[in-house]
Amino acid sequence: MSARLMQGNEAIAEGALKAGVRFFGGYPITPSTEIAESLAKMLPKVGGTFVQMEDEIASMGVILGASLAGKKVLTASSGPGISLKQELIGYAAAAEIPAVIVNVQRVGPSTGQPTAPSQGDVMQARWGTHGDHSIIVLSPWSVKEAFEIAVKAVNYAERFRTPVILLTDEIVGHLRENVELPTDIEVYPRRKPKISRAEGYQPFTPDQDLVPNVANFGEGYRIHVTGLIHDDTGFPSGSPKITREQIKRMHDKISRAEDEIIEVHQEFMDDAEFAVISFGGTARTAYEAVLNARKRGIKVGFVRLITIFPFADKIIRQISKNLRGILVAELNFGQIVYEVERAAQCPVKLCAKYDMTIFEPEEIEKSIDELILEVK
Amino acid sequence: MRSYENFFRQNRLPHLWCPGCGNGIVMKAIVQAIEKNPDFNQDNTVIVSGIGCSSRASGYMDFDTLHTAHGRAIPFATGVKLANPALNVIVITGDGDCTAIGGNHFIHGCRRNVDLTVVLFNNNIYGMTGGQASPMTPLGKKATTAPYGSVDRPFDACKLAEAAGATYVARSTAFHVQHLIKTIEDGLNNRGFSFIEALVQCPTAYGRRNKMGDPAKMMAWMRDNAVMKNSWDKLPDDKKIGDKFPIGLFFKAESESYDESYKKVQEIAGGAAK
Amino acid sequence: MKSEFTLKLDRCKGCGICVSFCPKQVLALDTLGKVYVANHENCIACGQCELRCPDYAIFMDKVKKEAAK
Ligand SMILES: Cc1ncc(C[n+]2csc(CCOP(=O)(O)OP(=O)(O)O)c2C)c(N)n1
Ligand code: SF4
Ligand code: SF4
Ligand code: SF4
Ligand SMILES: [Mg+2]
Numbered sequence: 001m002s003a004r005l006m007q008g009n010e011a012i013a014e015g016a017l018k019a020g021v022r023f024f025g026g027y028p029i030t031p032s033t034e035i036a037e038s039l040a041k042m043l044p045k046v047g048g049t050f051v052q053m054e055d056e057i058a059s060m061g062v063i064l065g066a067s068l069a070g071k072k073v074l075t076a077s078s079g080p081g082i083s084l085k086q087e088l089i090g091y092a093a094a095a096e097i098p099a100v101i102v103n104v105q106r107v108g109p110s111t112g113q114p115t116a117p118s119q120g121d122v123m124q125a126r127w128g129t130h131g132d133h134s135i136i137v138l139s140p141w142s143v144k145e146a147f148e149i150a151v152k153a154v155n156y157a158e159r160f161r162t163p164v165i166l167l168t169d170e171i172v173g174h175l176r177e178n179v180e181l182p183t184d185i186e187v188y189p190r191r192k193p194k195i196s197r198a199e200g201y202q203p204f205t206p207d208q209d210l211v212p213n214v215a216n217f218g219e220g221y222r223i224h225v226t227g228l229i230h231d232d233t234g235f236p237s238g239s240p241k242i243t244r245e246q247i248k249r250m251h252d253k254i255s256r257a258e259d260e261i262i263e264v265h266q267e268f269m270d271d272a273e274f275a276v277i278s279f280g281g282t283a284r285t286a287y288e289a290v291l292n293a294r295k296r297g298i299k300v301g302f303v304r305l306i307t308i309f310p311f312a313d314k315i316i317r318q319i320s321k322n323l324r325g326i327l328v329a330e331l332n333f334g335q336i337v338y339e340v341e342r343a344a345q346c347p348v349k350l351c352a353k354y355d356m357t358i359f360e361p362e363e364i365e366k367s368i369d370e371l372i373l374e375v376k
Numbered sequence: 377m378r379s380y381e382n383f384f385r386q387n388r389l390p391h392l393w394c395p396g397c398g399n400g401i402v403m404k405a406i407v408q409a410i411e412k413n414p415d416f417n418q419d420n421t422v423i424v425s426g427i428g429c430s431s432r433a434s435g436y437m438d439f440d441t442l443h444t445a446h447g448r449a450i451p452f453a454t455g456v457k458l459a460n461p462a463l464n465v466i467v468i469t470g471d472g473d474c475t476a477i478g479g480n481h482f483i484h485g486c487r488r489n490v491d492l493t494v495v496l497f498n499n500n501i502y503g504m505t506g507g508q509a510s511p512m513t514p515l516g517k518k519a520t521t522a523p524y525g526s527v528d529r530p531f532d533a534c535k536l537a538e539a540a541g542a543t544y545v546a547r548s549t550a551f552h553v554q555h556l557i558k559t560i561e562d563g564l565n566n567r568g569f570s571f572i573e574a575l576v577q578c579p580t581a582y583g584r585r586n587k588m589g590d591p592a593k594m595m596a597w598m599r600d601n602a603v604m605k606n607s608w609d610k611l612p613d614d615k616k617i618g619d620k621f622p623i624g625l626f627f628k629a630e631s632e633s634y635d636e637s638y639k640k641v642q643e644i645a646g647g648a649a650k
Numbered sequence: 651m652k653s654e655f656t657l658k659l660d661r662c663k664g665c666g667i668c669v670s671f672c673p674k675q676v677l678a679l680d681t682l683g684k685v686y687v688a689n690h691e692n693c694i695a696c697g698q699c700e701l702r703c704p705d706y707a708i709f710m711d712k713v714k715k716e717a718a719k
Contacts, residue, residue: 023458044644044645048647049638053484057481058454061444061452065442066455067455070460217463226442
């Protein structure tokens with residue numbers, strides 16, 4: 001396949017399509033709209049369906065209905081729209097419905113700065129719905145990776161029957177790069193019931209990996225799906241034991257696969273005394289800053305979170321043992337830094353920015369220098 | 377056992393509705409209408425509901441059933457239908473679910489004309505949460521949040537549906553059982569967005585507070601005040617007074633449903649066969 | 651008798667709808683609030699009771715002339 005000039009948002013649409021997404025429901029919002037526009041064009045070409053809904057709540061509802069009817073589904077939005085989607089992201093977690101939600105972050109809160117990049121929705125991605133729930137959050141730093149992460153997000157949604165947040169930002173969403181997209185893609189198929197109705201099939205009985213093989217609608221299983229706490233039959237249960245077990249299982253199904261899900265990109269860590277931790281579009285600048293600092297003889301490593309949640313506790317703890325200090329660079333007032341502080345066993349410093357503009361490498365370099373002075 | 381009882385999950389009955397609640401009558405009318413339609417069976421029909429007393433119906437019906445979030449049944453149902461147009465999709469909703477929190481989804485559902493049949497169980501109140509006023513509580517009626525009588529002007533959901541583009545709009549009541557079954561049956565046959573408002577008595581959260589008597593009295597009120605559309609149209613305006621209200625078919629139009637239209641999009645794009 | 655009743659008393663909630671709409675005062679509620687057939691001989695097998703019961707607790711079948719001696 002020859003290289004193509006492509007935008008991050010388009011790469012997400014392409015990746016989702018390659019991973020088998022056949023249904024998109026959405027509502028326009030900058031800077032995510034290109035994902036909807038690409039899929040409006042591409043989906044009907046492959047027999048898929050694009051529908052523009054009346055708002056982002058409806059967009060979530062329509063993809064969850066489509067997912068239950070057997071399609072792999074995606075929606076995309078940004079800050080204000082993601083806030084509306086939260087209600088039914090919780091439904092997807094509770095009813096274990098595979099769905100991918102792309103958040104192309106812009107400056108908030110509220111309408112904020114619609115065209116300006118931000119990474120201010122990190123904690124929203126983790127906790128943005130009511131109640132205890134687990135979730136997978138992935139963040140790419142390049143156009144090519146946006147494609148790959150889109151494939152991964154769809155696969156994880158299907159494998160774990162969970163909502164997956166593809167947390168990108170305006171930087172990567174609107175980045176144009178010449179990319180050669182991979183052709184040999186592994187696709188996780190929709191899970192299927194292993195026994196028949198007659199054999200006593202229950203839609204929410206967990207398989208060995210703790211994930212239930214929920215039948216699609218229209219396949220003769222006559223299942224019941226609800227956002228109420230339910231037992232393996234799918235029907236509501238008022239039992240404390242069932243409540244505890246179900247909430248725990250929905251966490252465990254993801255946490256037990258953490259080592260597989262968590263991906264962290266590390267460079268120059270062999271001799272590192274310091275490290276810069278970053279993710280998404282900011283990591284591009286952080287990388288440059290690390291290169292510049294190393295040219296000046298500073299032993300600083302580069303750590304990029306590809307999987308934001310589940311958080312890379314173990315990895316951060318491990319690497320922090322050999323470090324004198326960590327700098328967390330993020331395009332917000334400080335969010336992931338608290339996760340890093342929790343895990344790290346060395347001093348942690350925040351390099352935050354929240355003024356519409358992206359980092360300059362010099363700003364991060366300067367923070368590295370300050371960190372070195374502070375830990376002396 | 378009556379044949380329609382096969383459409384219930386027998387192990388989940390008796391249902392949780394209060395003594396005399398009208399929801400059970402409408403739920404039965406829905407399955408009887410389904411039974412009469414040869415294109416509908418238990419494995420190709422999906423029941424989607426929102427949140428409320430009425431929306432609990434989905435749990436008792438032996439189909440693929442989806443009990444969604446408050447107000448969101450129509451978007452979920454739209455997804456089910458568009459993802460697999462071979463499925464028949466029926467929505468069960470309440471007056472609050474459909475016209476308050478779900479109001480925007482409702483009008484856009486009508487406008488989009490996806491092939492869904494929506495049955496609104498109108499008890500004029502928020503039943504599940506204990507009797508707060510809904511956008512369909514009549515003026516002057518009492519609710520826990522309208523203790524002096526409601527001054528909040530109500531919707532006529534049928535007029536709303538028609539204006540928004542639904543292609544089948546009708547009203548019936550829990551008293552007019554045979555009419556109700558026929559009304560739902562015709563709605564199921566319409567290829568497009570069908571809306572049926574079914575008046576139901578809620579003795580617990582509405583009737584008692586408004587001194588409407590026992591459940592049978594509330595049904596007798598439906599009998600005495602409902603006027604068939606044909607007669608209603610002939611009534612002079614000075615006779616359309618008091619509690620009188622029209623029932624029957626208000627609107628029907630032939631218009632291609634969204635799911636059929638989108639098939640054409642797939643054809644133009646070259647993906648119809650895929 | 652013109653009719654035969656099947657009562658599913660576990661479902662009956664004693665709402666009184668069948669009692670009220672019966673044109674012949676055939677039905678009544680017992681002290682526990684469950685339906686019972688009080689005056690079977692008056693039943694005209696009109697089916698109002700079954701039609702309106704919200705709880706699917708009362709079923710009425712017409713008895714054919716020959717069978718009903
Ligand atoms: C987002 C949200 N807001 C509020 C509620 C609480 N709630 C549950 S049911 C209900 C009203 C139901 O009224 P209606 O739709 O008329 O149904 P009914 O119970 O009368 O059948 C409300 C307000 C909720 N579940 N979710
Ligand atoms: S509160 Fe009203 S609507 Fe709800 S079950 Fe009781 S009678 Fe029915
Ligand atoms: S109508 Fe049904 S539930 Fe009500 S009293 Fe009669 S048999 Fe019982
Ligand atoms: S069939 Fe008619 S007359 Fe007989 S008990 Fe029922 S309502 Fe009464
Ligand atoms: Mg109501």
